[in-house]
Amino acid sequence: MNRYAKPISEFSRLEKCLAGHCTPFKLAAQHPLFGDREEDENYALVLQSGTLSIHRQQDDLLVEIVAAPYIFGINAGMMGCSTEYLLVSQSLCSGFYLPAPDARHLIQQAGLWADAFSWLSWHHRVMEIRDTQLVGNNSYSQIRSILLDMAQWDEALRMRVGVMDFIQRRTRISRSVVAEVLAALRQGDYINMARGKLVSINRLPTEY
16 A cells, blocks of 8 residues: 555545635746735645645745645644745646635535545654654665655656755755765665756665
8 A cells, every 4th residue: 555645535525625715826836825925824725736845934944845636724723823834836836725714614514524634644644754754863764765755756856856955955964964875875876866856766775
């Protein structure tokens, strides 16, 4: 079983529920979403095509790059605090958004909280995997985990995202350490890179 497999049926029902009360968007790459919103405004967003990066606002830590189909923010504001993430398009993106309170009302009205819970449970599982890979591990283990994840991306995304920059922004490991590890892996023919982008992985040793 693919541990990253999304609950697509649940997504489709939520998408249909929310689509009639929304604001559509279409963005080129490298554009922020909701850049001019008020701090206390929260939105639910449905990404129907493309990829987005999610950044923690307080320190610009790169949390994740996500691909459509994807829903963000249906739980926004439920704990009495505003969304603390910045979303930036990584490719041509399209979808729609609506105020989070409206999304919650529509989900309640349609009786789709089981689907919403399924989606949020999947998202929680992805974050658990991320924590297992990164929290408390040494630098090489973190780099190795991220390389293995990047190898699962489609080629178009891999050719847009620089390996060193992505690893450094996601882990805050120093650029010199990341560069040293990547150079050693390339020299040992463990990975193939071109112009700073990951082409393929042959195999990765468990220890550096």
